[in-house]
Amino acid sequence: MQDEVDRLIADWSRERPDLDLAPMQVLSRVTRVAKQLDHARSSAFALHDIVSWEFDVLAALRRSGEPYQLSPGRLLQETMVTSGTMTNRVDRLAARGLVQRGPDPHDGRGVVVSLTAAGLATVDGALVDLLGAERRILAVLPDADATQLADLLRALAGELERPTQAI
Numbered sequence: 001m002q003d004e005v006d007r008l009i010a011d012w013s014r015e016r017p018d019l020d021l022a023p024m025q026v027l028s029r030v031t032r033v034a035k036q037l038d039h040a041r042s043s044a045f046a047l048h049d050i051v052s053w054e055f056d057v058l059a060a061l062r063r064s065g066e067p068y069q070l071s072p073g074r075l076l077q078e079t080m081v082t083s084g085t086m087t088n089r090v091d092r093l094a095a096r097g098l099v100q101r102g103p104d105p106h107d108g109r110g111v112v113v114s115l116t117a118a119g120l121a122t123v124d125g126a127l128v129d130l131l132g133a134e135r136r137i138l139a140v141l142p143d144a145d146a147t148q149l150a151d152l153l154r155a156l157a158g159e160l161e162r163p164t165q166a167i
Contacts, residue, residue: 005029033137040137044129048122050098053079055130057089058098058123061115069114071104098122 005028009021038052045055060078061068070078076086090113093099098119104110115123138146 003029005032037134037137040133041130044133045126047129048126050122050126053089054093054098055123055126057086057093058115058119059127061099061113062120062123062127067114068120069102069112071110071112075113093119 005024008028009024012019012021012024041052041055045051050058056079057075060075061070063078064070064074072083072086072090075090076083079086081089090099090101094101097116099113100116101111101113104112141149
């Protein structure tokens with residue numbers, strides 16, 4: 001069974017037989033799967049009237065456990081955005097009633113961001129629908145293959161995320 005990547009590789013092999021196209025065999029497919037996943041995620045989140053970045057913030061708070069609150073600094077670490085971006089995101093989520101700001105119980109000068117009841121319901125519902133969409137995507141693979149793929153992608157991601165060594 002051939003796919004679009006096989007056709008692209010065949011075309012490139014014909015036009016550039018001097019190149020090793022092996023990386024395209026994997027990474028072009030990863031890109032295509034990522035696009036399909038992004039569409040599935042967007043569709044799942046739209047059912048709950050949120051977008052991907054909103055889910056990311058709400059999910060970081062939800063994963064923190066009760067009382068579902070984090071400092072803005074911890075939210076930055078969890079979502080890997082700048083402080084200006086996070087301030088804007090929290091403002092927008094607060095305006096929608098999904099999060100609220102309050103005093104940090106451990107630091108009188110600090111602030112924490114907390115999920116509201118509406119935020120908790122939203123993120124929990126979106127997670128259920130996201131997992132359903134992801135399960136449908138992976139349904140074409142036997143469980144053992146999905147596990148092997150997860151292991152291989154973990155190894156690749158681990159190498160890509162490691163700080164580069166000075167030469």
